[in-house]
Amino acid sequence: MTGAPSPLIEADGLSKVYGGFTAVDGVDLTIAEGEVFGFLGPNGSGKSTTILMMLGLTEPSGGTVRVCGLDPARDPLAVKRQVGYLPESVGFYGDMTGADNLRFTAQLNRIPRPAAEERVAGLLAMVELADAANQPVAQYSRGMRQRLGLADVLLKEPRLVILDDPTLGLDPAGVVWLLGLIEELSAERGIAVFLSSHQLHEVQRVCHRVGIMSHGKMVLQGTVADLTAQTDAGGFGVTLSVEGADDALDAALAALPGARSATRSGGEIAIESEADVRAEAAAAVHAHGARLLALRSRDRTLEDIYLRYFQEAAVA
Amino acid sequence: MTALFWKELADHFGRRRFTLLLGLVALGLLWGAFVDLAALARQGRQFFFLDVFTSASGVPISLLSFVSFFGPVIGVALGFDAINAERAQGTLARLLAQPIHRDGVYLAKFFAALLTLAIVIASMMVVVVGVTMFRMGIAPQGEEIVRLVGLGLVASAYLAFWLALAITASVLLRNTVTSALASIGAWFGLGFLVTLLGGVIAQRAVPDAATAAEAARRISIESWINRLSPAGLFSEAAAILLDPFGGRAINLFAVEQSRLEGLLATPVSAAQSIQLVWPHVVVLVAMAAALLAASYVRFIREEIRA
Structure with a gap:
């Protein structure tokens, strides 16, 4: 055949x-x-x-x-x-x-x-x-x-x-x-x-x-x-655990090339970006004099898609 | 289909349920040992080996009545869980995912159980005849053998009906216990109630049976109602086959047997008896086929969910 x-x-x-x-x-x-x-x-x-x-x-x-x-x-x-x-x-x-x-x-x-x-x-x-x-x-x-x-x-x-x-x-x-x-x-x-x-x-x-x-x-x-x-527009997500974070650091991170936003809650800063900014974010934290404890990048898993879809369906 | 047929057959012989069937054969042995042969011999009847099956002297009831009453239980026992047990243990979906036809599953189960029943009936009859030969030192004549083979076939058709009924229940009812109870209920209804009702209705229809014509009419009504029941058909056919001298041989059903003793001077030939029971066998087989066909249609279209 x-x-x-x-x-x-x-x-x-x-x-x-x-x-x-x-x-x-x-x-x-x-x-x-x-x-x-x-x-x-x-x-x-x-x-x-x-x-x-x-x-x-x-x-x-x-x-x-x-x-x-x-x-x-x-x-x-x-x-x-x-x-x-x-x-x-x-x-x-x-x-x-x-x-x-x-x-x-x-x-x-x-x-x-x-x-x-x-x-x-x-x-x-x-x-x-x-x-x-x-x-x-x-x-x-x-x-x-x-x-x-x-x-x-x-x-x-x-x-x-x-x-x-x-x-x-x-x-x-x-x-x-x-x-x-x-x-x-x-x-x-x-x-x-x-x-x-x-x-x-x-x-x-x-x-x-x-x-x-x-x-x-x-x-x-x-x-x-x-x-x-x-299910979404894609993009990257990085979460940083930082000791000694302040508003100035948030602003610096949000200003990284490709980054859309940086929001802080407690010691965690979540960055949404269009490109991979992990290395730049780590350097920025270091340059700011704060201590970077952990850095996690978010993968889109099937579970996210699945839950997201069914949550949306339940809301709609 | 052949693979499933042999597996089913092996299952019937391997299962605990088979002790029930073996019990039936053992019962044949007991009956053969305890039937009062001396009393039969004194009567000097011509077909000794046939009388062994119908005689109730020395034993609680005749072997024939026993088979007529309790044979259905054996038929039901082999069929009531044919399909629904496969469904319950989850093997039906797996079975039907193999390249075999659904009707193959159905027919393999029916014929494996039918062959098991036929083997049990044949064994029981051979045991009874064997024990009688041992006790009396005489061998059955050719005509007796022909009539007994005929009886074996009629009994197989009778049990095939109950088997078909039980398999139908196993298709229609999901629960094995429900289907066993429904089959036993049908046995009770068709086996006993019809026969009892036959007498009552005949009595009502012809209240006064003073003349011979009226008595004949009453008997005729009763025997026609009895023929609606497979048990009635079986008893009638068996009586015709086993008593070539009696009134039943010429189809005077339901007349007291003692009054007809020696009614006929010469016995009806085996060929004529077989001709008389032929319709009974056809009706039994047709009833079984009708039941199987009904459940077959249901089974073939059914959704098989695991």
Whole structure:
């Protein structure tokens, strides 16, 4: 195939109405091959419903969605052969061992037995469950189940994996491990990842692009840098902790080239500027004879954008 | 679908619930051991191995009545949590995210449970026949074998109906306890109430049964109402198959059995009996199919949320 790669997921005006309630309202999104997409939004914003429509587990009320170039409502099997889905609360047969649960999934995917054995062993090692492989899943902890779920999703060697809140129930180390795995899947195996999550900080680290859902609508979509530009005018922010600050120092800092304002409260001076003024600000404090105790530059994090957006939405 | 079928089958045989089924087979063993064979032998009836299933001498009730009453419980036990338990433990979403058809899930579950039931019924019948052979030192004749195989099939169709009912409940009701209770309620209603009502309605319709024509009319009304119940259909079909001499063999249902003892000088042939029970089997299978179809439509369109 030549030319532009066709998107793995292409939703166009996707909607879902339950009775009189609109759960998903005209969502447009595209996900390219090998891309990691973060799908964010508060509970009840329509994330899970959107995912169900992508998999043909519920029918859209309006709009279209194509996954791997296919309509999941018309051609669910072809879609499910190429897409791995980890549901919000993944369940396994408790009386079967972890390895047997995976073998069963392999059978459902018609993976020949020798290949299946190889993949099951490899995946169990990858999710660090090799030691627990022959324990019944009923004895697994929540985190172990989640990891088994990831192995289960990867068993069919998918082109795209859809993870619905996979960090739920993982401890902080588990979250770091999971995100490392997601990066690896994308970078080394070229698997696209559609990640629905609340872990904003981590999502920012691994996702190429993010989309934010609110009340069934996709309100923001793009790279984290794009979203920064969409939610405020950008710029830099530096906060200085200074001993011996006075009004003269404030004035000197506000007068730095590129600085817009400098406001002091207690021993902290916050500078808003158009360019990076950290070095100049430090020199100015020094020149003024005051003691600089700390200097922090403000990054626009996804969390800022997210909170800012939802605060604005709540005010509006 | 085959992978799921074998897993389900293995589940049925591995689960604790299977002890219930084994209990049924063990009961066959007890019945075979305690039925008063001497009394049966004294009667000098022609089809000894059939009488073992219908005789209540030496045992609380006949094995046939027992299966008719409690067979539904077994059917319900294998089906009441077929779909909703998968939903509750979160495996349904994962299962349906695999490249298999939804109807495959549904049918694999039904047929795995049906095969389990058929194996249990066959084992129980073989045990009863085996114990009787051991005690009496005689072997069943060809015609007895044909009739018993027929009984096995009718019993399987009967239990298939209850299984279909329970699977329907498991699709419609989210809670496994609710669906078990609903299935048991349906068993009570269809199994007992219909039969009781049949007698009352027939009595009301024909209050005075002095003449033979009136008595026949009353019996006919009662047996038609009974046929609305799968339990009634099963009892009637089983009686036709197992008693080639009795009144039921010629479809005089609900007449006191003792009055019809030896009514027919020559037995009805097995082929004729099978012809008589054929409609019963068709109706049982149709009832099961109708239930399955109704819940199937619901299941296929349902949203699968984890």
